[in-house]
Amino acid sequence: MADLTTNFIGITSPNPFWLASAPPTDKEYNVRRAFEAGWGGVVWKTLGEAGPPVVNVNGPRYGAIYGADRRLLGLNNIELITDRPLEVNLKEMRRVKRDWPDRALIASLMVPVNEDAWREILQRVEDTGCDGVELNFGCPHGMSERGMGSAVGQVPEYVGQVAYWCKKHSNLPVIVKLTPNITDIRKPAQAAKEGGADAVSLINTINSITSVDLDLFAPEPTIDGQGAHGGYCGPAVKPIALNMVAEIARDPATAGLPISGIGGVTTWRDAAEFMALGAGNVQVCTAAMTYGFKIVQEMISGLSQYMDDKGFTSVDQLVGRAVPNVVNWKDLNLNYVTKAKINQDDCINCGRCYAACEDTSHQAIAMSEDRVFTVKDDECVACNLCVNVCPIEGCITMERMAAGMVDPRTGEVVREEYANWTTHPNNPGRCAAE
Amino acid sequence: MRDRQLAPGIVAGRIDAAALQGNFTDLHPPLDDHEALVAADRCYFCHDAPCITACPTSIDIPLFIRQIATGTPEAAAKTILSQNILGGMCARVCPTETLCEEACVREAAEGQPVLIGRLQRYATDRLMDKGVHPFRRAAPTGRRVAVVGAGPAGLACAHRLAMKGHDVTLYDGRAKPGGLNEFGIAAYKSTDSFAAREVDWLMQIGGITLATGQRLGREIVLDQLRQDHDAVFLGIGLGGVNALGLAGEDREGMRDAVDFISELRQADDLSRLPVGRDVVVIGGGMTAVDAAVQAKLLGALNVTLVYRRGRDRMNASRYEQDLAASKGVRIVTNATPIAVHGNGAVREVEFEYSDDDLRPTGERFRLAADQVFKAIGQTLEGADLPALDGRKIAVSDRGRTSLPGVWAGGDCAAGGDDLTVTAVAEGRDAAEDIHATLMAEG
Ligand SMILES: Cc1cc2nc3c(=O)[nH]c(=O)nc-3n(C[C@H](O)[C@H](O)[C@H](O)COP(=O)(O)OP(=O)(O)OC[C@H]3O[C@@H](n4cnc5c(N)ncnc54)[C@H](O)[C@@H]3O)c2cc1C
Ligand SMILES: Cc1cc2nc3c(=O)[nH]c(=O)nc-3n(C[C@H](O)[C@H](O)[C@H](O)COP(=O)(O)O)c2cc1C
Numbered sequence A: 001m002a003d004l005t006t007n008f009i010g011i012t013s014p015n016p017f018w019l020a021s022a023p024p025t026d027k028e029y030n031v032r033r034a035f036e037a038g039w040g041g042v043v044w045k046t047l048g049e050a051g052p053p054v055v056n057v058n059g060p061r062y063g064a065i066y067g068a069d070r071r072l073l074g075l076n077n078i079e080l081i082t083d084r085p086l087e088v089n090l091k092e093m094r095r096v097k098r099d100w101p102d103r104a105l106i107a108s109l110m111v112p113v114n115e116d117a118w119r120e121i122l123q124r125v126e127d128t129g130c131d132g133v134e135l136n137f138g139c140p141h142g143m144s145e146r147g148m149g150s151a152v153g154q155v156p157e158y159v160g161q162v163a164y165w166c167k168k169h170s171n172l173p174v175i176v177k178l179t180p181n182i183t184d185i186r187k188p189a190q191a192a193k194e195g196g197a198d199a200v201s202l203i204n205t206i207n208s209i210t211s212v213d214l215d216l217f218a219p220e221p222t223i224d225g226q227g228a229h230g231g232y233c234g235p236a237v238k239p240i241a242l243n244m245v246a247e248i249a250r251d252p253a254t255a256g257l258p259i260s261g262i263g264g265v266t267t268w269r270d271a272a273e274f275m276a277l278g279a280g281n282v283q284v285c286t287a288a289m290t291y292g293f294k295i296v297q298e299m300i301s302g303l304s305q306y307m308d309d310k311g312f313t314s315v316d317q318l319v320g321r322a323v324p325n326v327v328n329w330k331d332l333n334l335n336y337v338t339k340a341k342i343n344q345d346d347c348i349n350c351g352r353c354y355a356a357c358e359d360t361s362h363q364a365i366a367m368s369e370d371r372v373f374t375v376k377d378d379e380c381v382a383c384n385l386c387v388n389v390c391p392i393e394g395c396i397t398m399e400r401m402a403a404g405m406v407d408p409r410t411g412e413v414v415r416e417e418y419a420n421w422t423t424h425p426n427n428p429g430r431c432a433a434e
Numbered sequence B: 001m002r003d004r005q006l007a008p009g010i011v012a013g014r015i016d017a018a019a020l021q022g023n024f025t026d027l028h029p030p031l032d033d034h035e036a037l038v039a040a041d042r043c044y045f046c047h048d049a050p051c052i053t054a055c056p057t058s059i060d061i062p063l064f065i066r067q068i069a070t071g072t073p074e075a076a077a078k079t080i081l082s083q084n085i086l087g088g089m090c091a092r093v094c095p096t097e098t099l100c101e102e103a104c105v106r107e108a109a110e111g112q113p114v115l116i117g118r119l120q121r122y123a124t125d126r127l128m129d130k131g132v133h134p135f136r137r138a139a140p141t142g143r144r145v146a147v148v149g150a151g152p153a154g155l156a157c158a159h160r161l162a163m164k165g166h167d168v169t170l171y172d173g174r175a176k177p178g179g180l181n182e183f184g185i186a187a188y189k190s191t192d193s194f195a196a197r198e199v200d201w202l203m204q205i206g207g208i209t210l211a212t213g214q215r216l217g218r219e220i221v222l223d224q225l226r227q228d229h230d231a232v233f234l235g236i237g238l239g240g241v242n243a244l245g246l247a248g249e250d251r252e253g254m255r256d257a258v259d260f261i262s263e264l265r266q267a268d269d270l271s272r273l274p275v276g277r278d279v280v281v282i283g284g285g286m287t288a289v290d291a292a293v294q295a296k297l298l299g300a301l302n303v304t305l306v307y308r309r310g311r312d313r314m315n316a317s318r319y320e321q322d323l324a325a326s327k328g329v330r331i332v333t334n335a336t337p338i339a340v341h342g343n344g345a346v347r348e349v350e351f352e353y354s355d356d357d358l359r360p361t362g363e364r365f366r367l368a369a370d371q372v373f374k375a376i377g378q379t380l381e382g383a384d385l386p387a388l389d390g391r392k393i394a395v396s397d398r399g400r401t402s403l404p405g406v407w408a409g410g411d412c413a414a415g416g417d418d419l420t421v422t423a424v425a426e427g428r429d430a431a432e433d434i435h436a437t438l439m440a441e442g
């Protein structure tokens, strides 16, 4: 079994699987059970200022999107930060950290944008013995209406400013948690780095309305006939999160800035993908809320098996490995020619590939009288749609045409050498080929 | 061909080799990757899952299914085997319809449980096909343990003890290890020499010396074993069979079902194995069903299984009964054998219908029979054994017997169902207790 020990900005944990700041980490009882189940660390549910805590709605706070077989794919919430008194949370954090010294315990914080407020809360959390702080600039509902959460995260200057205050008033490692509700994720990441933050974590939840009650004419979750937009998370947001992580990892201005990857991590594979794109560890919320703490066991066994198979002896060897392969469109090799191929032994003759290609793509699949489906190489543009809609994994594959063969669609010989758009004859702004 | 099938008496080659081969392939063919993913996708990853509770070895079923779903069947296999080292065989032979799959919440929801048994086979096959043994033996402790009986109970016990670093000698009276996995389980459940392959794979742990042809009460005696070892585990199964107690029981053609099955399991060429044209099986358990089905698959024309009580009292599960029926076995219930007719060889068995309390009704009938298999239960054999509880060795919940330093488990021990998986659980748990005891002794 590969060693999964992770060192993230100086914080070690037995594995890279942390629970994200959310209900699973809202109290001592949960966190102790999470550690017993094997989680490497937790980011405690976001703490606010001292004084009367925030209040949550008393009606439903979650909405969901399902896939086939009622598999939960996306979750939306209108919950606020912790609604328990600061003092209680701090006491519990201290106790838990004392009993679980080998696990990471991070305090998530959200207070108004003023230096005193941050200085004050930092001093109080330092006393707990926690390993670091995460600044919650991400919550997109409720708190943002009060000038906090994503209202901060959407203004890079504020992000940098608060990160700066935190480094100034505390020795703890500082992670800035970013909101995805922004056009260019690189800007707040750059600001965090410039402010002195040790790392960024992303993504927090995405503004969303999961569904509308068509009798009440109100968004769900519905509270007394009305609803508010909430934060979307779970498997459905993973692609958005992966891209944002990759954008930061490959931006020269932030390259090398440690990233904690969040958003839809459900299996070891999701985690490995985030890590390959540059995340030093991952945080999980919805998967734990859907299946319970025990899922971490699959993440641990799966990642170690994968690392053993790859010959990796430490998670560092995985982190960032895919980053160099994330490029811009213009850099993609236009001489890479593939054709879809249907494996007739695996095909169950459902015809979904045919419907997709015939109705919406390039009319490149033929259907015989007896329902045999075959690809017409002279029409196939290799869009991949048939692969995506086929219910049998691996039945339709994309096969590369070897150099020297003639692409029956274009009538052109497939070229060996790499060539991209920047040198393509159709590109009016092309650079001269060498 | 037809005339061979009609030939009276007990003859070989009733059906051709191709048909035979088809008949004796896997009852449940292995799942391919796609089937496994679809099946795994149905698991809800229940909390404190009822299937785990229903498994005598408490395999973490939701976890292993999730590991299959996420493309790591090898990790899944390790989850299975850490609880049940014979997880491969159990995946093939467990009556899942009365164990894990009966408890599956999707059985309650849709009457269609997750295919736990077949997913278990998918995972364990994958690991074993790679030749990987996922456990390592701890540093040797210098303790010596005798395990008597190399069936599921003895094998599970020996493996767990060896893993803990003890030196195990595994004795068996037969020439081959495996117990009923090798000699008893229906051929279509354990194809392709799986029992033998599994034992070889299990032995890779190291620290187990196999001593075959060593029968307790013949080559070896319990007292001596106790003197020579730090602990003894008895997993000797049920070596004897119950008799009908009828006149004519020794007529030619009358046979114990377990002998027939054992011969079948060891046959290299099934087309040379003789079987009757009209076969009658007496009994209502797994052995009776297996004998009846396999007689039918060998080409017997008429196979009738006769059980003395009602259908719901049969030990064979409803699933097994339906399997028998689907293969063409006729099941007659509430009938007790009262006479074996024939001159030298059996020609007919006479039965009398009885009610559920076995009270005779006076209504009688005869079944033509050139071969009769008796399957009315196996019994413990052997002298100088620890104290009995009824007809089996009395044990505590950790397998301790009345004799200090002697543990027992599996079919020979009282309590628990006579199932492969129960034998594994009892062997494993006794090993844990032996280990704890030996280590506490310092
Ligand atoms: C025909 C048949 C079909 C079955 N089908 C199924 C099934 O489909 N599913 C299922 O779960 N269960 C089934 N069972 C039950 C299952 O096989 C047993 O419960 C299980 O094998 C018990 O394991 P064991 O280790 O206790 O005993 P056994 O498997 O009987 O092994 C005992 C071992 O001890 C050896 N031995 C016996 N006496 C001595 C001695 N004096 N000295 C040395 N060695 C000795 C034997 O040679 C044997 O190797 C079936 C049983 C039979 C008879
Ligand atoms: C109910 C709920 C409450 C949350 N509360 C917080 C919070 O207090 N602070 C925070 O930083 N993120 C909060 N989040 C966001 C999660 O920490 C996480 O960033 C997000 O859910 C994406 O990860 P996931 O797809 O694994 O759920 C919350 C999410 C949910 C579902």
Ligand code: SF4
Pocket (backbone or CB within 6 Å): none
């Ligand atoms: S999950 Fe628990 S707290 Fe939430 S609605 Fe259900 S019972 Fe109530």
